[in-house]
Amino acid sequence: MSNIRHALSARRADDFAQWYQEVISAADLAEESGVRGCMVIKPWGYGIWERIQRLLDDRIKATGHDNCYFPIFIPLSNFEREASHVEGFAKEMAVVTHHRLISDGKGGLIPDPEAKLEEPLVVRPTSETIIGDAMARWVQSWRDLPLLTNQWANVVRWEMRTRMFLRTSEFLWQEGHTAHEDAASAKEHTLRMLEVYRACAEDDLALPVIAGEKPENERFPGAAETWSIEAMMQDGKALQAGTSHYLGTNFAKASGIQYQDREGSQQFCHTTSWGVSTRLIGGVIMVHGDDDGLRVPPAIAPHQVIILPMLRDKEGDEELLAYCEKLRAAIAATSSLGEKTRVLLDKKPGKAAAKRWDWVRKGAPVILEIGGRDMEGGTVSLLRRDRLWAENGKPDFSTPTVEDAASSLPAMLEDIQKSLFDEAATRRDDNITRGIADMDALADFYSSDKRYPGWVEVQWSKPTGAALDAVVEKLKALKLTVRNVPVGGAVADGTCIFTGEPAVERIYVARAY
RNA sequence: CGGGGAGUGGCGCAGCCUGGUAGCGCAUCUGUUUUGGGAACAGAGGGUCGCAGGUUCGAAUCCUGUCUCCCCGACCA
Numbered sequence: 001m002s003n004i005r006h007a008l009s010a011r012r013a014d015d016f017a018q019w020y021q022e023v024i025s026a027a028d029l030a031e032e033s034g035v036r037g038c039m040v041i042k043p044w045g046y047g048i049w050e051r052i053q054r055l056l057d058d059r060i061k062a063t064g065h066d067n068c069y070f071p072i073f074i075p076l077s078n079f080e081r082e083a084s085h086v087e088g089f090a091k092e093m094a095v096v097t098h099h100r101l102i103s104d105g106k107g108g109l110i111p112d113p114e115a116k117l118e119e120p121l122v123v124r125p126t127s128e129t130i131i132g133d134a135m136a137r138w139v140q141s142w143r144d145l146p147l148l149t150n151q152w153a154n155v156v157r158w159e160m161r162t163r164m165f166l167r168t169s170e171f172l173w174q175e176g177h178t179a180h181e182d183a184a185s186a187k188e189h190t191l192r193m194l195e196v197y198r199a200c201a202e203d204d205l206a207l208p209v210i211a212g213e214k215p216e217n218e219r220f221p222g223a224a225e226t227w228s229i230e231a232m233m234q235d236g237k238a239l240q241a242g243t244s245h246y247l248g249t250n251f252a253k254a255s256g257i258q259y260q261d262r263e264g265s266q267q268f269c270h271t272t273s274w275g276v277s278t279r280l281i282g283g284v285i286m287v288h289g290d291d292d293g294l295r296v297p298p299a300i301a302p303h304q305v306i307i308l309p310m311l312r313d314k315e316g317d318e319e320l321l322a323y324c325e326k327l328r329a330a331i332a333a334t335s336s337l338g339e340k341t342r343v344l345l346d347k348k349p350g351k352a353a354a355k356r357w358d359w360v361r362k363g364a365p366v367i368l369e370i371g372g373r374d375m376e377g378g379t380v381s382l383l384r385r386d387r388l389w390a391e392n393g394k395p396d397f398s399t400p401t402v403e404d405a406a407s408s409l410p411a412m413l414e415d416i417q418k419s420l421f422d423e424a425a426t427r428r429d430d431n432i433t434r435g436i437a438d439m440d441a442l443a444d445f446y447s448s449d450k451r452y453p454g455w456v457e458v459q460w461s462k463p464t465g466a467a468l469d470a471v472v473e474k475l476k477a478l479k480l481t482v483r484n485v486p487v488g489g490a491v492a493d494g495t496c497i498f499t500g501e502p503a504v505e506r507i508y509v510a511r512a513y
Numbered sequence: 514c515g516g517g518g519a520g521u522g523g524c525g526c527a528g529c530c531u532g533g534u535a536g537c538g539c540a541u542c543u544g545u546u547u548u549g550g551g552a553a554c555a556g557a558g559g560g561u562c563g564c565a566g567g568u569u570c571g572a573a574u575c576c577u578g579u580c581u582c583c584c585c586g587a588c589c590a
Contacts, residue, residue: 354552
């Protein structure tokens, strides 16, 4: 429909990167801060994060974890303990070296040379080492295990190239840290939390994901196994939306997390860690956004229903507002998706028709416009954000009675939640290609189209070490990466696309964020 | 961190080459007329041109440095 007047100026199909940025500003999610790589998360964006937090926190607590809070500063000597961890993060650390400023004599301030810290503090890029320190104190006996903790925090990684929500120098996340008696129980827990992430992504954020194990070269620094959930964006690229790590005894040995077992001998714990971040919001944008802005899945929408009275600055406005308030209360008394329906009566001055587009861009799931004639007829003008346009190229309003609107909203919100997921899942499934059996075909596939053709499932022999490095190089030439080996994926029955050896498993390769 | 591009009222831009202390559109405010739908007209407010130095009688404009953003690359749970 070329006659549709969209709410954004950028089009997904023309310039996905520019469109992404326009959604963030048009939906009022976040803005630049003036500090490199750091953003201000605005109320609508932060409200979405709070919803994600609430729902995920419930899931984390339901699996037996307690929340804690650890310091943002980690003593350098503490951070140094795990060698591969250091190697992985050393290049992107913020370091605190002074604790006082003095005048530079020119009206400015400089760190006081007299106030240099004896031991620098690093700003946490993740908290394995400092939490490991605590675990070493907290765990004495097998009776203390498993130790299941989580924290909600900010972390800092000095990234070379940043993008709002997807990769920022400072970001908000949740990091779970657990200690277990043995490898089997720690691995089991790693997968349990991966499943929690899958459920949260799919059921709460309506993001279809593929859960699986990352290849050796993509492991978290210091991990024995890294698992991820991967989501497909509308440009066909993959986004790692969450990770869960089995850390073996690497951090236990580095931090001295030991316990006395049932036989009375000292054992090292097997630990896990897992996290998801504000990057999820970037995923929601790139999966559910359209040419009119964001579409927020109802489960994570700060406001699910917006009531817009068509005020005219005349007598009658008060009566209209009272009518709207009554409807607001009726909707607020209903439950949707297992919680009280979140409805906002937007009384802000201004024309309803103009305010409507602000809420369209923000992606509120349902907008109810109510004018004098609606009030007389006992109806509302209802707009579903997931089905915005009618055949005639105009907003597709329906006009149920107020009673029907209020009573049908819970089911409608559930339907929107489901339809956003189904739309994304269909798109993902349509863009996974199978049956490519050699590198030439793979290269052709990814060079045949200007747009990203999505993901490809290939079979491989699971090379390690130098052989894996060679595979990574081959893929890199095509700007591709191995995403993961899906949990419960079909068994291999062919030869490795990279080495020609018998394949042992099927993997997804894709371009990625 | 390398290559390229850009920073001028809230947003999007022109002006810069050929120095003479800012302009357009949208938005905002006021008024009028309208209004079942992303209003029209008129008027008004708002910017020391990212920041710091330098050249000059005079700098948005020229020079140097620096910060931030965007794209590509390298890097990256």
